[in-house]
Amino acid sequence: AQSVAQPEDQVNVAEGNPLTVKCTYSVSGNPYLFWYVQYPNRGLQFLLKYITGDNLVKGSYGFEAEFNKSQTSFHLKKPSALVSDSALYFCAVRDMNTGGFKTIFGAGTRLFVKA
Amino acid sequence: EAGVAQSPRYKIIEKRQSVAFWCNPISGHATLYWYQQILGQGPKLLIQFQNNGVVDDSQLPKDRFSAERLKGVDSTLKIQPAKLEDSAVYLCASSLEGQTDYGYTFGSGTRLTVV
Numbered sequence: 001a002q003s004v005a006q007p008e009d010q011v012n013v014a015e016g017n018p019l020t021v022k023c024t025y026s027v028s029g030n031p032y033l034f035w036y037v038q039y040p041n042r043g044l045q046f047l048l049k050y051i052t053g054d055n056l057v058k059g060s061y062g063f064e065a066e067f068n069k070s071q072t073s074f075h076l077k078k079p080s081a082l083v084s085d086s087a088l089y090f091c092a093v094r095d096m097n098t099g100g101f102k103t104i105f106g107a108g109t110r111l112f113v114k115a
Numbered sequence: 116e117a118g119v120a121q122s123p124r125y126k127i128i129e130k131r132q133s134v135a136f137w138c139n140p141i142s143g144h145a146t147l148y149w150y151q152q153i154l155g156q157g158p159k160l161l162i163q164f165q166n167n168g169v170v171d172d173s174q175l176p177k178d179r180f181s182a183e184r185l186k187g188v189d190s191t192l193k194i195q196p197a198k199l200e201d202s203a204v205y206l207c208a209s210s211l212e213g214q215t216d217y218g219y220t221f222g223s224g225t226r227l228t229v230v
Contacts, residue, residue, distance in 0.1 A: 043119070044158070044208075044221040046220070090158070102171055103160070103219070105157035105158045105159070107157045108156070
């Protein structure tokens, strides 16, 4: 069965510093991987995805994520954090080999960027 | 393009009452999802429609939850009777088709409080 883990409930970083939000996954086949962001009282917004190809994928708002097959990880990164990046971040995975299209979400990581 | 519309935004009901949520997906999106997001957790898929057919409802508590998607466009999710543990945000999402590698587009959600 597919699963996704976000080991950190919360990440704190100073504005201007690089940030990393961690995600690991488990699937039986090839994964599609996603990051979503949720601002207060807003729905989830798609940030970026990995399907195939280059392991480093770039997304919205300057975010990027690195797919590491050997470590089954898909960590979200940004070189320089902004206060406005403070939000709840969800990693999600879809197992494309099981014949279904169910996307499983992690529990979320709250990012605090301090000015 | 208009986003995924959901109503109402908020609903407070007493336990054992019934409630219904409405979702209008992005025009042309064949696949529609209902997710339940309990506070502090990631979204959990309740049901997935492809046009007006159900693709996956394995996590839908069918003794009290029901959903329909008439004519393959709008969808309603109903809870009858509601329990305290149903308090959550109910998110609707849509995508172009079940096999797409696109991310989902989520609505703003309906926050349900059962007292």
